[in-house]
Structures are given as structure tokens and as C-alpha cells.
Amino acid sequence: MLLSIAAGMPGITLAEEANSSSQDFGGLPPGAGQAEVYGLCSSCHSLMIVKQQRLSKEAWLDTLDWMIEEQGMPRLPPKSLDLIASYLAEHYGTGGE
């Protein structure tokens, strides 16, 4: 009896919802700065453009400056820039990865 009622329910599966609920930050590795890089950098261009770079922290800071001066990125407080550059240099740095 119970079984026949259950079998009469429409079979809806919410596969898509399960997918979109897993926030993966565009494939960025976890760490301090991940959410900032994802939110900021992906608002203008693909994160691929970021992920394919291999730069030192100084060079990342220069890149961020350039993004601010020439590309219209919001001017962030130095602490935020430092966090972002550290994150980028750690994961997308020149350290033989």
C-alpha cells in the first residue's frame, strides 16, 4: 500500500541544483585570498588569464597596479593588495611548480 503511493509520485531529480550549490571559486586553490581573487578578478575577465601566469609577488603587485591604473580595477587598500599578491605568488608564482 505505502509502496504503491510512493511509486505514484512524479520522479523529479534536482541534479542541477546539487551542481550549482558547490561553490568552487572557479577552480582556484583554497587559501587566504581565494574569495577575493575570485570575486574581483573574475568580474572582468576569465580566471584563465590569471591562472596561466607565473609571477613573483612583486610582479603580481605590479600587475595589480596596472589593472588599477589602466584597466579600471577598484583601488584597493594596500592590505588587500598584499593579501591578493601573496595568494597569487603562492599558487601562481615562480616557485618551480
Ligand code: HEC
Ligand atoms: C576592471 C576590470 C579588471 C579587473 C577587476 C581585473 N582585470 Fe585583469 N585585465 C583586465 C583587462 C581589460 C585585461 C586585458 C588587457 C589587455 O590585454 O589589453 C586584463 C588582463 C590581465 C592579465 C594579463 C596580463 C598580460 O600580461 O596579458 C592578468 C595577469 C590579469 N589581468 C590579472 C588580474 C588579476 C589577478 C585581477 C584581480 C586581482 C584582475 N586582473 C582584475 C581588466 C581587469
